[in-house]
Amino acid sequence: MRKYMKYEIKGSYKFILGIIAIVLIASTIIQLNISKQMKLDMMGSGNDITGFGTFMLIASIAVIFGAFLTAFFQIIGSFRKELYEDRGYLTFTLPLTGNQILGSKIIVALLWYLALGLSIVIYNLLLAFILFGGEWIKVGKEIFNMINSGVFSLGIISGLSVIMTQILIYFSMALSKVSVRNKKIGGLWFIIFIILNALTSYLVFKISSVFPYFLDLSTFKVLHQYEAHSLMNIVGNVQGQTIMLGNNNIFINIIGSLSQIVISVLAFITTGHIIEKKIDL
Amino acid sequence: MENIIEIKGLTKSYLNKKALNNVDLNLEKGKVIGILGPNGSGKTTMIKIITGILRQSKGDILVDGKKPGVYTKSVVSYLPDRNFLYEWMNIQDGINFYKDFYTDFDENKAYELLKFMKLDRNAKISSLSKGMTEKLNLTLVLSRKAKVYVLDEPIAGVDPVARDQILDAIINNYDKESTMLITTHLVRDMENIFDDVVFLRDGEIYLTGNAEDLREEKGMQIDELYKEIFGE
Numbered sequence: 001m002r003k004y005m006k007y008e009i010k011g012s013y014k015f016i017l018g019i020i021a022i023v024l025i026a027s028t029i030i031q032l033n034i035s036k037q038m039k040l041d042m043m044g045s046g047n048d049i050t051g052f053g054t055f056m057l058i059a060s061i062a063v064i065f066g067a068f069l070t071a072f073f074q075i076i077g078s079f080r081k082e083l084y085e086d087r088g089y090l091t092f093t094l095p096l097t098g099n100q101i102l103g104s105k106i107i108v109a110l111l112w113y114l115a116l117g118l119s120i121v122i123y124n125l126l127l128a129f130i131l132f133g134g135e136w137i138k139v140g141k142e143i144f145n146m147i148n149s150g151v152f153s154l155g156i157i158s159g160l161s162v163i164m165t166q167i168l169i170y171f172s173m174a175l176s177k178v179s180v181r182n183k184k185i186g187g188l189w190f191i192i193f194i195i196l197n198a199l200t201s202y203l204v205f206k207i208s209s210v211f212p213y214f215l216d217l218s219t220f221k222v223l224h225q226y227e228a229h230s231l232m233n234i235v236g237n238v239q240g241q242t243i244m245l246g247n248n249n250i251f252i253n254i255i256g257s258l259s260q261i262v263i264s265v266l267a268f269i270t271t272g273h274i275i276e277k278k279i280d281l
Numbered sequence: 282m283e284n285i286i287e288i289k290g291l292t293k294s295y296l297n298k299k300a301l302n303n304v305d306l307n308l309e310k311g312k313v314i315g316i317l318g319p320n321g322s323g324k325t326t327m328i329k330i331i332t333g334i335l336r337q338s339k340g341d342i343l344v345d346g347k348k349p350g351v352y353t354k355s356v357v358s359y360l361p362d363r364n365f366l367y368e369w370m371n372i373q374d375g376i377n378f379y380k381d382f383y384t385d386f387d388e389n390k391a392y393e394l395l396k397f398m399k400l401d402r403n404a405k406i407s408s409l410s411k412g413m414t415e416k417l418n419l420t421l422v423l424s425r426k427a428k429v430y431v432l433d434e435p436i437a438g439v440d441p442v443a444r445d446q447i448l449d450a451i452i453n454n455y456d457k458e459s460t461m462l463i464t465t466h467l468v469r470d471m472e473n474i475f476d477d478v479v480f481l482r483d484g485e486i487y488l489t490g491n492a493e494d495l496r497e498e499k500g501m502q503i504d505e506l507y508k509e510i511f512g513e
Binding site: 003004006007010011014086087088089090092093094095096097276277278279280281 | 329332333334335336350351352354355357359361363364365366367368369374378381382383
């Protein structure tokens with residue numbers, strides 16, 4: 001499996017590094033502009049920089065979102081190529097199980113998302129430190145203080161969702177390949193994915209409603225929905241949440257999150273089985 | 282002699298067509314077997330089922346006593362009729378890839394074959410011509426010490442010089458302990474290397490036997506026999 005991951009990385013690193021390079025260049029341009037504008041403001045230019053700041057914020061979000069989207073399409077495109085292009089003749093004749101091929105692809109995909117995210121965050125923090133100096137250290141400290149168990153909870157939930165979505169996409173692609181006698185029907189996988197995503201979201205919502213127990217990662221206490229609501233000063237009764245945000249804390253619905261894990265594992269095993277036993281080239 | 286591949290009642294159906302129809306075939310160890318037939322006769326379908334990338338509709342198939350799967354993929358060295366290496370690779374990457382995944386891969390043999398084929402190991406795979414790609418693919422496939430070699434149309438679409446090099450490589454690097462399955466419709470160029478031949482027609486076995494015996498019995502070369510069977 002490690003060997004296959006090695007070749008997955010070798011085959012995609014240039015593209016991902018290219019995306020990272022573009023994002024970092026865009027981030028540099030954005031931060032340099034902000035720095036320049038702030039200096040002008042301090043010199044008393046009289047310009048209102050609120051609008052400029054908003055524009056730069058939107059530009060930053062667009063650049064980061066675009067980068068993740070491009071990486072995402074590249075990653076899922078690579079799986080699609082295995083199913084529909086000649087390279088599948090190499091991949092699917094390797095002495096590897098379907099689970100090993102799929103597992104390698106998912107791990108490498110997560111590694112790239114992580115690499116992309118970390119490089120954007122670290123580079124921007126360093127650049128901000130260089131450009132804004134002491135002032136930025138204060139802001140940095142404040143951000144650091146905000147990191148608590150709530151952030152970890154959010155990280156866990158987001159990570160689970162990313163993994164589940166990635167597996168469901170691969171599952172939808174594999175299913176679309178075998179469902180119509182191995183014929184290529186453009187966009188079928190996406191329709192399957194939308195349906196599956198809606199079904200699984202509904203299932204997780206229902207399970208979370210039936211089992212309204214939440215985990216507080218700061219105390220490792222299990223709370224009933226009502227206790228969690230009162231701790232967060234939430235008025236009313238919100239059913240079916242997998243995550244509860246508020247009052248500088250985040251609670252995770254235990255059974256809801258577990259059901260996400262179970263769905264991911266089932267989809268993974270089924271996709272591995274399809275790859276190994278059902279796909280016709 | 283012991284069978285390395287056993288096929289019983291093998292059928293592959295598509296919507297309105299049977300690519301293979303109730304094929305029974307036993308292939309012995311240590312033989313070079315030509316699977317002959319025109320386009321659409323079921324040669325590639327049979328080979329894909331043997332290599333585990335296509336599922337039969339009915340029937341059984343055993344390769345070295347096992348159903349096609351992870352084990353059989355480790356003992357079958359397959360040359361598809363297309364460029365199957367990843368586009369980002371250069372030739373050296375291809376060699377490293379085979380070395381990593383197949384324990385029976387002989388790296389030194391691969392370098393010798395590359396030299397024989399006059400291929401530069403730094404060349405990008407995407408820059409190779411059809412003939413060079415075929416030679417590279419064959420280099421990788423023949424550098425394994427596999428139990429079964431499956432070559433799908435190894436000389437189709439290449440120039441006569443490359444064709445001779447490919448045939449020489451097959452003859453010189455064939456291991457007597459192994460079995461080699463070769464599909465082709467270019468029978469004249471390849472018939473001298475076949476021990477046995479299988480004629481496939483419309484997904485069924487039309488004729489099978491020892492190549493020399495068939496020549497004697499029919500009083501003609503395998504190429505002429507091919508034309509007689511399929512030229513009707």
